[in-house]
Amino acid sequence: MGRRTPSNRPTLARVAERAGVSVSTASLAFSGSGPITPETRDKVFAAATDLGYTGPNPLGRQLRRGRSGIIGVVIGDHPRRAFRDPVAVQVLDGLVDALGTEKLGVLLIPGVDGGEDAVDPLIETAAMDVAVLVWGVLTKDPTLAALQRRDVPVVVGEGRAVEGAPLVALEDRAGAAEAVRHLVELGHTRIAEISLPFGRGERSGPVDADRISRADRTPTVHRMAGIRDVVEPVITWETPASLVEHGRDAATEILGTWVPASERPTAIVAHSDLLAAGAVIAARELGLRIPEDVSVAGFDGLDLPWLSPDVLTSVHQPLREKGTRLGQAAIGLLAGEEPTSVSLPVGLVPGTTTGPAPVG
Amino acid sequence: MGRRTPSNRPTLARVAERAGVSVSTASLAFSGSGPITPETRDKVFAAATDLGYTGPNPLGRQLRRGRSGIIGVVIGDHPRRAFRDPVAVQVLDGLVDALGTEKLGVLLIPGVDGGEDAVDPLIETAAMDVAVLVWGVLTKDPTLAALQRRDVPVVVGEGRAVEGAPLVALEDRAGAAEAVRHLVELGHTRIAEISLPFGRGERSGPVDADRISRADRTPTVHRMAGIRDVVEPVITWETPASLVEHGRDAATEILGTWVPASERPTAIVAHSDLLAAGAVIAARELGLRIPEDVSVAGFDGLDLPWLSPDVLTSVHQPLREKGTRLGQAAIGLLAGEEPTSVSLPVGLVPGTTTGPAPVG
DNA sequence: CGGCGCGGTCAAATCGATTCGACATGCGCT
DNA sequence: AGCGCATGTCGAATCGATTTGACCGCGCCG
Numbered sequence: 001m002g003r004r005t006p007s008n009r010p011t012l013a014r015v016a017e018r019a020g021v022s023v024s025t026a027s028l029a030f031s032g033s034g035p036i037t038p039e040t041r042d043k044v045f046a047a048a049t050d051l052g053y054t055g056p057n058p059l060g061r062q063l064r065r066g067r068s069g070i071i072g073v074v075i076g077d078h079p080r081r082a083f084r085d086p087v088a089v090q091v092l093d094g095l096v097d098a099l100g101t102e103k104l105g106v107l108l109i110p111g112v113d114g115g116e117d118a119v120d121p122l123i124e125t126a127a128m129d130v131a132v133l134v135w136g137v138l139t140k141d142p143t144l145a146a147l148q149r150r151d152v153p154v155v156v157g158e159g160r161a162v163e164g165a166p167l168v169a170l171e172d173r174a175g176a177a178e179a180v181r182h183l184v185e186l187g188h189t190r191i192a193e194i195s196l197p198f199g200r201g202e203r204s205g206p207v208d209a210d211r212i213s214r215a216d217r218t219p220t221v222h223r224m225a226g227i228r229d230v231v232e233p234v235i236t237w238e239t240p241a242s243l244v245e246h247g248r249d250a251a252t253e254i255l256g257t258w259v260p261a262s263e264r265p266t267a268i269v270a271h272s273d274l275l276a277a278g279a280v281i282a283a284r285e286l287g288l289r290i291p292e293d294v295s296v297a298g299f300d301g302l303d304l305p306w307l308s309p310d311v312l313t314s315v316h317q318p319l320r321e322k323g324t325r326l327g328q329a330a331i332g333l334l335a336g337e338e339p340t341s342v343s344l345p346v347g348l349v350p351g352t353t354t355g356p357a358p359v360g
Numbered sequence: 361m362g363r364r365t366p367s368n369r370p371t372l373a374r375v376a377e378r379a380g381v382s383v384s385t386a387s388l389a390f391s392g393s394g395p396i397t398p399e400t401r402d403k404v405f406a407a408a409t410d411l412g413y414t415g416p417n418p419l420g421r422q423l424r425r426g427r428s429g430i431i432g433v434v435i436g437d438h439p440r441r442a443f444r445d446p447v448a449v450q451v452l453d454g455l456v457d458a459l460g461t462e463k464l465g466v467l468l469i470p471g472v473d474g475g476e477d478a479v480d481p482l483i484e485t486a487a488m489d490v491a492v493l494v495w496g497v498l499t500k501d502p503t504l505a506a507l508q509r510r511d512v513p514v515v516v517g518e519g520r521a522v523e524g525a526p527l528v529a530l531e532d533r534a535g536a537a538e539a540v541r542h543l544v545e546l547g548h549t550r551i552a553e554i555s556l557p558f559g560r561g562e563r564s565g566p567v568d569a570d571r572i573s574r575a576d577r578t579p580t581v582h583r584m585a586g587i588r589d590v591v592e593p594v595i596t597w598e599t600p601a602s603l604v605e606h607g608r609d610a611a612t613e614i615l616g617t618w619v620p621a622s623e624r625p626t627a628i629v630a631h632s633d634l635l636a637a638g639a640v641i642a643a644r645e646l647g648l649r650i651p652e653d654v655s656v657a658g659f660d661g662l663d664l665p666w667l668s669p670d671v672l673t674s675v676h677q678p679l680r681e682k683g684t685r686l687g688q689a690a691i692g693l694l695a696g697e698e699p700t701s702v703s704l705p706v707g708l709v710p711g712t713t714t715g716p717a718p719v720g
Numbered sequence: 721c722g723g724c725g726c727g728g729t730c731a732a733a734t735c736g737a738t739t740c741g742a743c744a745t746g747c748g749c750t
Numbered sequence: 751a752g753c754g755c756a757t758g759t760c761g762a763a764t765c766g767a768t769t770t771g772a773c774c775g776c777g778c779c780g
Binding site for chain 2: 060126
């Protein structure tokens with residue numbers, strides 16, 4: 001059991017030789033399915049254990065098969081930021097699970113810092129049978145372009161459909177509309193919006209109609225549209241990422257210094273639960289009662305025990321299912337099925353953070 | 361630009377043929393380093409773009425090289441649980457970064473639900489040049505055993521050293537001792553401990569000396585030892601995972617019903633920041649002031665904006681650096697260097713959650 | 721003017737497996 | 751007894767690249 005150098009690692013050929021059979025027969029023995037007598041198979045296995053051979057070398061098998069068994073998962077940012085959002089984590093979980101049933105592995109591909117057209121080198125060179133673009137594609141997406149050049153089949157989560165690629169979407173627009181309708185029914189008229197990022201750049205602050213019209217990122221665009229299906233927000237605040245601190249900063253401005261108290265928004269709808277949680281914390285810090293003074297609605301349906309005693313009113317999404325669907329879409333593509341797209345339903349679940357609008 | 365079936369995907373041989381050169385020359389052209397005239401190279405590149413060839417097939421290259429360019433990262437649990445802890449996310453981030461510099465990719469390998477000896481199929485069959493066991497190894501670890509059988513070099517984070525494998529550890533014991541010493545210096549004598557899991561099983565509740573002695577998981581064991589280097593806790597509460605809700609549950613018991621108020625612990629030291637945050641929330645819910653009535657110290661040094669206005673007193677660890685060191689260790693192994701281990705320093709950073717022990 | 725060396729190109733071996741078609745054996749059936 | 755078929759085994763081709771060593775022609779130097 002000493003250390004072995006790569007060069008003396010046993011191969012199928014050596015096993016076959018030792019077992020006194022041909023390489024093909026040895027291969028058949030390991031594949032398990034071919035026609036082979038039990039004795040021959042045992043002979044091969046015995047030789048294998050003698051030599052310390054633990055099964056076919058994946059590299060050889062992959063080359064022959066023309067498949068790597070690897071699915072590239074493009075998370076669009078550095079892990080520390082992408083996974084700071086529990087939403088991404090749950091989707092990934094479903095994805096890993098679904099792919100695991102087919103013995104497919106997940107190769108993590110981070111986004112890049114670089115300029116406009118920069119893509120991670122893995123996109124260009126890594127072996128993968130399918131790539132999953134979890135957070136959709138931009139209108140001119142260098143990552144998508146590189147994958148298409150390489151003929152790597154693609155599965156898209158969220159947003160814009162790509163020719164020949166299955167799309168797994170959520171009913172963002174309807175869900176956002178539902179959340180705002182809930183607020184309107186409670187009597188709110190001055191509703192502020194805290195939004196997800198609009199595009200590549202990192203910006204934060206209030207936005208005007210012009211910038212809104214140029215938003216280029218998919219959950220953002222759909223959720224903004226859904227909100228506007230019901231009401232026009234009194235203000236829209238862009239954030240650089242779905243993180244508690246950004247929601248807190250935005251709400252501190254919106255509820256604090258932005259307008260005189262008499263014109264203060266009575267409700268905030270945020271594009272994500274983390275942003276909404278930040279808004280709740282900001283309201284607490286400003287001495288505002290929730291929901292008596294201000295209502296807050298989120299989006300995602302996360303379980304946030306640390307927000308206790310408040311429970312967010314939120315639009316629940318089947319996040320894990322989104323992951324499993326993405327995985328199944330990838331598997332389907334490998335099986336040669338025609339790409340089919342789905343849009344998963346979402347639904348409002350009221351919590352303790354929304355209530356009737358204050359009178360006057 | 362129509363769809364191509366795998367069979368008519370261009371190969372280096374076809375490019376060479378079209379360019380009127382040999383395969384070896386074409387290969388040289390793409391490798392970039394070989395001796396070749398600019399004209400020949402351009403001829404090859406022109407033929408390549410004609411055919412839509414985007415570079416050597418990774419599978420062929422990998423087989424020849426004997427390297428897959430993939431590092432398996434064993435996270436020891438399902439992603440939704442492993443990555444719910446920001447600690448894991450930061451380590452992963454450093455790891456991905458470090459490996460990215462060498463164009464190595466991260467293959468995510470989850471833990472399994474199954475019985476004692478179950479391992480993820482990827483462990484047995486996936487191609488990987490090195491495996492990183494981020495959260496250490498158990499005393500009898502089926503994952504480690506499977507990897508050793510396959511001759512996959514291993515890098516270990518945390519805990520027990522493995523023969524021939526670099527170990528990247530943190531000075532857990534000293535850090536834990538420092539945290540408790542801080543509490544003792546503040547006058548605390550009744551100190552409770554909320555601990556990380558002891559082993560595979562999911563248990564929660566107070567533990568006795570016998571169970572403590574049988575703990576088999578590395579950060580847990582070291583942190584317990586460090587605490588006991590300074591003081592014996594009045595109670596140790598085991599939790600099934602490093603999550604806010606478990607810390608909250610534990611602290612609710614410890615500070616609430618467990619003993620009469622006069623004997624209530626005046627300080628809690630938790631093995632992680634998420635557990636500590638849960639304890640802070642529990643204290644708030646019980647109407648206890650922090651730090652006047654109860655002090656809470658954590659471990660990890662996370663940034664937890666949602667705990668505002670409190671800032672945890674915590675032992676800061678270089679988590680991202682742990683990740684980069686793990687990555688560098690893997691790279692070193694691939695380069696044939698002798699495995700070397702490191703232990704990274706940690707340090708107490710006082711926040712607002714610890715203060716002098718209440719008098720009486 | 722001849723030989724040496726070097727830059728550039730190429731043929732062939734190699735990485736480790738899978739799989740197709742051929743082949744040998746033995747059995748059953750007429 | 752002879753034919754055909756099923757069963758099990760094997761040889762050889764193949765997947766797509768990298769790399770070594772041979773080879774060739776040309777320029778430079780003695």
